[in-house]
Amino acid sequence: ILTKERLENKTKGKLQKQICQVALDHFEKQYATELGEAWASVRDVLTYPSCWQYAILLNKFSPSAELENTLHVKGYHPAFPGSLPYLPASFKCYIRRTPGRFPAQKHQAGKLKEYYLLNAASLLPVLALEVKDGEDVLDLCAAPGGKSVATLQCAYPGQFHCNEYDDLRSRWLKQTIESFIPDPLINLIMVSKLDGRQIGDLKPELYDKVLVDAPCSNDRSWLFSSDIQQATLRLIQRKELPSLQFQLLRSAIKALRPGGSLVYSTCTLSKAENSNVINLILNSCSNVMPVDISEMAKAVSQEFTFLGGMQQHELLVLPEKGRAWGPMYVAKLKKIHDEQNRQSGEVACPPC
Numbered sequence: 001i002l003t004k005e006r007l008e009n010k011t012k013g014k015l016q017k018q019i020c021q022v023a024l025d026h027f028e029k030q031y032a033t034e035l036g037e038a039w040a041s042v043r044d045v046l047t048y049p050s051c052w053q054y055a056i057l058l059n060k061f062s063p064s065a066e067l068e069n070t071l072h073v074k075g076y077h078p079a080f081p082g083s084l085p086y087l088p089a090s091f092k093c094y095i096r097r098t099p100g101r102f103p104a105q106k107h108q109a110g111k112l113k114e115y116y117l118l119n120a121a122s123l124l125p126v127l128a129l130e131v132k133d134g135e136d137v138l139d140l141c142a143a144p145g146g147k148s149v150a151t152l153q154c155a156y157p158g159q160f161h162c163n164e165y166d167d168l169r170s171r172w173l174k175q176t177i178e179s180f181i182p183d184p185l186i187n188l189i190m191v192s193k194l195d196g197r198q199i200g201d202l203k204p205e206l207y208d209k210v211l212v213d214a215p216c217s218n219d220r221s222w223l224f225s226s227d228i229q230q231a232t233l234r235l236i237q238r239k240e241l242p243s244l245q246f247q248l249l250r251s252a253i254k255a256l257r258p259g260g261s262l263v264y265s266t267c268t269l270s271k272a273e274n275s276n277v278i279n280l281i282l283n284s285c286s287n288v289m290p291v292d293i294s295e296m297a298k299a300v301s302q303e304f305t306f307l308g309g310m311q312q313h314e315l316l317v318l319p320e321k322g323r324a325w326g327p328m329y330v331a332k333l334k335k336i337h338d339e340q341n342r343q344s345g346e347v348a349c350p351p352c
Contacts, residue, residue, distance in 0.1 A: 019047055020225040026235050027219065027269075034271050038307065038318055042269070042327075045319040046223055051099045053324045055079055055120035057146075058092040060153050061182050062112035068092075074102075079120050084299045086130040088154045095120050095303065097322050113179045118146045121304060121317040121328035125211060125265035126150040128293050128332050134158045135208040140196045140252055143169035145176030147213055148189075152181060160189045161207070165196055197247045200254025200352075208260045210252045214245045216266035216273050219327050238270075245277045253281070253288055253352040258337040261291060266329045274329040275314060281333070287351035290314075291332040 024047065031039045045051055056071065058064075076094040080087055105113045126147050131137055133155045139148050142162040152160070162177065164170040170193045177189060194202065196212075217238050225231040245266075252262050266273050282290060290313030297306055297315045305323055307316040313333070317326030 018224050018226070020223055020228070020231045022228060022231050023222045023225060023235065027223070031269055035269065035307065035318070041320050042318050045321060045324050046220060046327075049224075051321055051324055053095065053097075053099050053120070054101045054117045055123070055325075056094045056102055057116040057118060057123065057150055057153065058094070059112060059114055059116065059149070059180050060090045060092070061180065061185070062114045064114045067114050079123070079303060080127070081299055081302070084127065085295050086127055091127075091150070091153045093120065093123060099324065107175060107179050112182060116146055116149055116180065119267075119325055119328070121325035122146060122265075122267070123150055124296070124300070124304075124315070124317065124328060125213060125263045125330050126154065128296055128330050129209050129211055129261070129263045131155045131157060131209050136206060137161070138199070138203075138207040138210045138252070138255055139163065140199065140210060140212045140248060140255075141165075141214055142191075143173040143176075145173045145180075147211060148173070149176060149180045151211070152185070156185070157188065161192065161203075162189060163192045163194055163196060163199060165193060167193065197244075197251050200251035203255050205255070205257045207255050208257055210256050210260070210262045212245075212248055212252045212262065212264045214248055214264065214266055214273075216241060216245070217268040217270055219268050219270075242272050242277050242280075245273055246280055249277065249281050250285070250352045253285060253333075253335060256335040258287075258335050261332060261334045262288075264329075264331045264333070267327055268329065269316065269318075269327045274316065274331070275310070278314060278331045278333070281352070285350075285352035287336055288333045289336055291334050293330065293332050 035042060071094045076096045079093040079095040102117060104117055131151055131154050135157055136159050137151060137157040138161045140163055142148050143164040148162045162173060164173045174191055177186065222231065222234060249264060256262055264278060281288060292312040293315060294312045303323060304325055305318045305320045307318055310316060314331040317328040319326045
């Protein structure tokens, strides 16, 4: 008979075996330098899935009083405080401090799901974007669709363009939208499979808000890659990601109307894919300026841990035990009018 302790060790052993050592060694070198003392506790969470947590985003198009009651009984509480600069009443998300996963709902044709399970930190880019009714919105790298669904919990866009270049992920995105969004509203959503780097040229200055949830080193999942060859290849190709992210951002800026704003996000801790990409954009595009999101960060600091020393237009969520959200990097930019450029006398770098 297995004692509780032996059972725990057995489970622990199983989890240990799943960790991809190649990825962990690679991250160890980079993040010990970039995060300093914070890395040890972040690593403990990332390498120990039994302490991971899941948030429950309610679907306003399929409300259930019974579900909300169940969540309260099980010790869940709202993830986001009313003190946030932007928090629509229709946006409801629940979390609890203890790890574990609420049962997922299966996809059923013609039946809307009541909730979406996700990492609570992945809702911060949506809250930072502050979409309002009637605005034209582009979600540039939209699969699997959680952020698109969350955006539609917040507001009714004029038109909502969800783009996903990858074929398989695009099908996943379509299924997510069909599972959460009712028929009349689905007609407002355009799903495309365009190369995100070209959208700015194809649809210049068409959108009020753009979300760039960029392809990145997915630290959480890469640590559990079972295919050593694939993991090694990913780590080699990782160096090319900042260039792709920069190109996607330039394209997004072209697609933005002057006065419109953009949120860039990743689920990596990597500085090369986060602050460095944003700094490069700010230094090379004269028609964008940073937007302060420190009020949002301050409002949610009870539930999320942030890396210190960041600039006011960016934040990085660090997972820790009991608040195992993230990694999630978020930065906000605004496109300014050419007249503003000329008045400021900035001619050093061309507009994107």
